[in-house]
Amino acid sequence: MSSPDLNIGYMPLNDAAPLIIAKELGFFEKAGLDVQLRKQNSWATLRDKLHVGLLDAAHMLAPMPIASSLGLGCQPTAVIAPLIMSQNGNAITLSNNLVDDIVAENGLSEISFPLSAKLLAPIIESRKSSGKSKLQLAHVFPYSCHYYQLLDWLKQGGIQMEDVDIHVITPADMVDAMLNNDIDGFCVGSPWNAKAVRAGVGITVTTSFDIWGNAPEKVLGILKSRFDETPELFERIISAIKETCQWLSILPNRFEAALILSKTAYLDTPLEVVAPSLLGSCLTKPNTAPRELPLYNVFGALDVNSMENSIVEDFILLQKHMLSAKQIHNEVPKAHLLEILNANA
Amino acid sequence: MASNPAQFELSILLIDDNQARAESIQSALDNSRYCIKHITSPKFGLLKLVDEFQPDMIVIDIESPSRDMLESLHTISAFNPKPVVMFSEKEDTETINLSVKSGVSAYVAGDTDPARVRAILDAAVARFDAFQQLRQELDDTKQALEARKVIDQAKRLLMEQSGMSEQDAYKRMRKMAMDAGQKLEEVAKTLIAVMQNMKLG
Numbered sequence: 001m002s003s004p005d006l007n008i009g010y011m012p013l014n015d016a017a018p019l020i021i022a023k024e025l026g027f028f029e030k031a032g033l034d035v036q037l038r039k040q041n042s043w044a045t046l047r048d049k050l051h052v053g054l055l056d057a058a059h060m061l062a063p064m065p066i067a068s069s070l071g072l073g074c075q076p077t078a079v080i081a082p083l084i085m086s087q088n089g090n091a092i093t094l095s096n097n098l099v100d101d102i103v104a105e106n107g108l109s110e111i112s113f114p115l116s117a118k119l120l121a122p123i124i125e126s127r128k129s130s131g132k133s134k135l136q137l138a139h140v141f142p143y144s145c146h147y148y149q150l151l152d153w154l155k156q157g158g159i160q161m162e163d164v165d166i167h168v169i170t171p172a173d174m175v176d177a178m179l180n181n182d183i184d185g186f187c188v189g190s191p192w193n194a195k196a197v198r199a200g201v202g203i204t205v206t207t208s209f210d211i212w213g214n215a216p217e218k219v220l221g222i223l224k225s226r227f228d229e230t231p232e233l234f235e236r237i238i239s240a241i242k243e244t245c246q247w248l249s250i251l252p253n254r255f256e257a258a259l260i261l262s263k264t265a266y267l268d269t270p271l272e273v274v275a276p277s278l279l280g281s282c283l284t285k286p287n288t289a290p291r292e293l294p295l296y297n298v299f300g301a302l303d304v305n306s307m308e309n310s311i312v313e314d315f316i317l318l319q320k321h322m323l324s325a326k327q328i329h330n331e332v333p334k335a336h337l338l339e340i341l342n343a344n345a
Numbered sequence: 346m347a348s349n350p351a352q353f354e355l356s357i358l359l360i361d362d363n364q365a366r367a368e369s370i371q372s373a374l375d376n377s378r379y380c381i382k383h384i385t386s387p388k389f390g391l392l393k394l395v396d397e398f399q400p401d402m403i404v405i406d407i408e409s410p411s412r413d414m415l416e417s418l419h420t421i422s423a424f425n426p427k428p429v430v431m432f433s434e435k436e437d438t439e440t441i442n443l444s445v446k447s448g449v450s451a452y453v454a455g456d457t458d459p460a461r462v463r464a465i466l467d468a469a470v471a472r473f474d475a476f477q478q479l480r481q482e483l484d485d486t487k488q489a490l491e492a493r494k495v496i497d498q499a500k501r502l503l504m505e506q507s508g509m510s511e512q513d514a515y516k517r518m519r520k521m522a523m524d525a526g527q528k529l530e531e532v533a534k535t536l537i538a539v540m541q542n543m544k545l546g
Contacts (some may be wrong), residue, residue, distance in 0.1 A: 042412035
């Protein structure tokens, strides 16, 4: 049952919990797996290390395996996503100044959640007519649900993409960029929205769950060639992570998970920032009761062979988002998506 | 970019949070054709900086959090493609070879011996130029094929609808192109659109 040293990469986010908890609470060890978790500073480097085999598996944004296999931003490399580790978890936070403007320009007495992007229209107009710069918004990676969610939120509010500037910033740097007045708003995963609220820097106005409902967020990415060499080994990794997800689906365990995630080795972030979304609580602004959002962080451990249709549909939707963001110009055939999901023939 | 690598001065944007390493790279490249601007990982505004500075090459620490920002550069066509070279703390030949294969222009590991750094940058520029040229050729070939297809389709439609011979159809299209001062491919596209409309009507 022993295994070679396995390196699994992750980005410091709440939805890395299935990997971090599997390591800390011995789910990997129980499966005879010797796993080292490798924290990364950027999605691009995590991807490159997976592609060249420095990482055996990685916590990946759901669109990344599609981008890898199509060679978007990299050499075409077959990466499979046999496991959806989490759903939801992202949110949009706007700076205090922007929210003040929204309240003033729309003649509101107070702000309510989830906020429609429609309310940005008068601000965009007045900035345009007074020759001020466009609103500066950020997300985390070109091939991320965050980007598509931000675009959809704007579109639902009738805001044109050309009316704002959109940037990429690594998740852990998002709050600093807002604090520094570089950006007016961002779409990022937990716990970085909560960090902005706790720091009094921004107000979380809507979540990915409000925009999309349940949607795959992070997958376990594996190099296809690696998987095919030792499928049995990877099946053991997958079932250990599934077991961890089951443990994580029990609410009383979530506080313990938050405590572990907040450690220096992992998110290096205070418990009061890490815990809320894990407990189904969406902080909005200081001194206000949080929104109750039981599905804020869902650890589903969905695999395509147990729930084939819905996951395939989700991935068909994902590639539609890539199409409408003009990142790809042709539909990705369903057979190709099934291959990425490692579906049984 | 330079076909003869000794001729032109090349500007490099170096993104590295390790001050000592950055200094040693800078001094290693003194009196060479590389002119270096060093910054630490910016939390914002990297693309603006790239736009202002217009470096010929970007050298970045593989562990820099700014990599994702740089990644979005590939998706913006306004920025010309630039070779990216990665630095890493670890000496690992296997990684170096793999990374080169996977599209990173070069991978500099461990020491910053002046002669070696310069050689690696030279090689990266050369390889990048070769790659760009190859890609350009591929694009050109693809486009030529596409044009061929459109012209053939227009020719077939003309033959079907006007009962012309293949040669006459081709001559007719060529004359139309010459008269209109357009490319044959553009004339073919217009013809296809018109004839398909006629079919529908």
